[in-house]
Amino acid sequence: MAGTEAMALQSEHTFPRHSHDHFGIGVISQGAQRSWSLLGQIEAGPEDVIIVNPGEVHDGMPLKGARSWQMVYLEPELLWQELRMERSDADAVLKPLVRDNSLSHRLFQLFFALHQTKVEPGFLEETLLQCLMHLCHHHLLTLAFPPNMTPTIQRAKQYLDDAPSRQTSLSELATLCGLSRFQLLRSFAREVGMTPHAYLMQLRVRNARQWLAKGNSVADAAVMSGFADQSHLTRAFSRQMGITPARYQKAILL
Structure with missing residues (x-):
């Protein structure tokens, strides 16, 4: 399906917040x-369903050795279409952890089919959409106090969002917001969930993924995304994704 990406990974890697x-x-x-x-x-343990909402800050560390998991990422609009069918609550999100045997069984069916050399596309699409329907019907979560971002930190975040490849210092960002560096660092980390530099690195990795998916070389993707060089991209990409840019590109372009 257009706008979807599947990943299977076994790793002892600890993922930073992103x-x-x-x-x-x-x-x-x-x-x-x-x-x-x-x-x-x-x-989360075996057969637990793990969910990440768009924009939700999360990390991940193994408990007692490597863990294996399979994920599918899709454009938020597919989810929002189903949410609109269920309810109109704009603050509704999906629970980050779900223990539901029916849902986990259906997901295992989906990922098993993805590993097969021959599979009906209609089956994949139908199974994925059934998972979304089940989630939205049974596992919605309405936050009593939706997280709000102050205008000052929203301005800093938007500045980084607008041009991730731009070289931006903490002092420059603090001046833009009328704060000291310490005030900005403390407030940004509290409201966004990570430091300005960590947030900027994840934006650049996200852009690099898009360049790699379009067939650009790792070196070119590094430059276009704002990294100092290919090795800088490789370190940041591996830390956030758990695999190297080259390995990611090889899989995504198969």
């Missing part, structure tokens, strides 16, 4: 992990 533009749904197949979510710390 977020995605896309909605993500997956299932743990082996091992366990602890991660940050909109509800605070959660722990």
Whole structure:
């Protein structure tokens, strides 16, 4: 399906805090992990369904060795279409951790089919949409106090969003917001969930993924995304994604 991307990974890697533009749904197949979510710390084990809402800050660390999981990321509009069918509450999001045997079984069916050399596209699409329908019907979460961002930090975030490849210092960002560097660092981390530099790095990795998916070389993707060089991109990409840019590109362009 256009706008979707699937990933299977087995890793002991600890992922730093980051977020995605896309909605993500997956299932743990082996091992366990602890991660940050909109509800605070959660722990997921075998057959637990893990969910990432668009823009939700999260991380991930293994518990007692490597864990294996499979995820599918999709354009938020697919999710929002189903949410509109269920309810009109703009603050509704999906729970970051779900224990639902029916849903995990359906996800395992989806990922098993994705590994096959021959599979009916209609089956994949139908199974994925059934998962979304089930989620939106049974596992919606309405936040009592939706997180708000102060205008000052919103301005700083928007400045980074507008030009991630631009070289921006903490002092420059603080001056833009009329804050000291310490005030900006403390407030940004509290309201966004990560520091300005960490947020900027995830934006650049996100852009690099798009360049790589279009067939650009790793070196060119690094330059176009604002990294100092290819090795800088590789370090940041591997830290956030758990795989190297070259390996990601090889898989995505198959």
